[in-house]
Amino acid sequence: MKALQSYFTKGELLLWLISVTVIIVSFVAFDRENYLVLTASLIGVTSLIFNAKGNPIGQLLMVIFSIMYGYISFGFAYYGEMITYVGMTGPMALFALIAWLRHPFKGRHSEVEVNHISRIEILLMFVAAGVVTWVFYYILSYFSTANIVPSTISVTTSFLGVYLTFRRSEYYALGYAANDIVLIVLWILASMEDISYVSMIACFVIFLVNDMYGFISWRRMKLRQAGTNLPLSECS
Numbered sequence: 291m292k293a294l295q296s297y298f299t300k301g302e303l304l305l306w307l308i309s310v311t312v313i314i315v316s317f318v319a320f321d322r323e324n325y326l327v328l329t330a331s332l333i334g335v336t337s338l339i340f341n342a343k344g345n346p347i348g349q350l351l352m353v354i355f356s357i358m359y360g361y362i363s364f365g366f367a368y369y370g371e372m373i374t375y376v377g378m379t380g381p382m383a384l385f386a387l388i389a390w391l392r393h394p395f396k397g398r399h400s401e402v403e404v405n406h407i408s409r410i411e412i413l414l415m416f417v418a419a420g421v422v423t424w425v426f427y428y429i430l431s432y433f434s435t436a437n438i439v440p441s442t443i444s445v446t447t448s449f450l451g452v453y454l455t456f457r458r459s460e461y462y463a464l465g466y467a468a469n470d471i472v473l474i475v476l477w478i479l480a481s482m483e484d485i486s487y488v489s490m491i492a493c494f495v496i497f498l499v500n501d502m503y504g505f506i507s508w509r510r511m512k513l514r515q516a517g518t519n520l521p522l523s524e525c526s
Contacts, residue, residue: 294388297400300338305503309335316492317367320485330358331493336349338500339456340464344395344402349387349455356380363485366480366487369433370426370441370492371473374448389456395515405458419449437479444472463501470498 310332317328330465334355340348356375364369368405370477407415435441436445477490486492 311491316489320488346390352383369435370430386456463505467501
């Protein structure tokens with residue numbers, strides 16, 4: 291515990307504690323039965339606070355979360371979420387874990403070296419995202435996926451998030467933040483049929499807050515690694 295207290299800032303610990311509290315309270319208020327949802331949510335939010343520090347442990351936890359979340363999505367016929375997280379997000383988190391371990395900042399495996407990707411690569415990434423989205427739309431249609439439009443959009447945002455994570459770009463957090471917004475919509479629709487899924491809404495609202503902090507943290511980390519003390523607002 292002392293090691294964690296020295297590793298995370300007081301603000302980060304407070305963010306994690308608030309996140310955990312909100313998840314538990316929403317579970318007690320709206321679910322009280324599906325402990326898999328509770329466990330997955332707690333693992334997921336813990337992975338995000340480690341990711342915000344550029345720590346590979348976050349990617350290991352994301353692999354575990356992806357498997358659990360895929361199973362939860364299967365229960366509500368969100369086959370797009372199941373396929374995306376089990377077939378793409380989970381494996382890509384594993385590849386990202388390897389990539390992060392292979393690119394530590396100054397040999398410290400607790401912090402990955404932030405990468406810069408070119409405009410050409412960004413363009414190719416969006417082209418690839420378009421192709422993946424087009425293919426998945428027909429796959430999801432075949433399986434009669436519930437709420438297919440937001441489910442398909444979720445594939446796009448998930449792809450952007452996992453790709454940028456693998457490439458060690460600070461913009462990974464914005465990709466996942468966009469995905470969080472889509473997932474909030476998806477689980478609002480699900481909760482209209484089963485109120486217990488309100489706990490999933492709370493989970494992804496918390497994820498959204500944590501991903502936005504992750505982006506801020508990585509921008510600061512990028513500046514520090516570059517050896518500059520410019521304020522975050524001046525980083526373009």
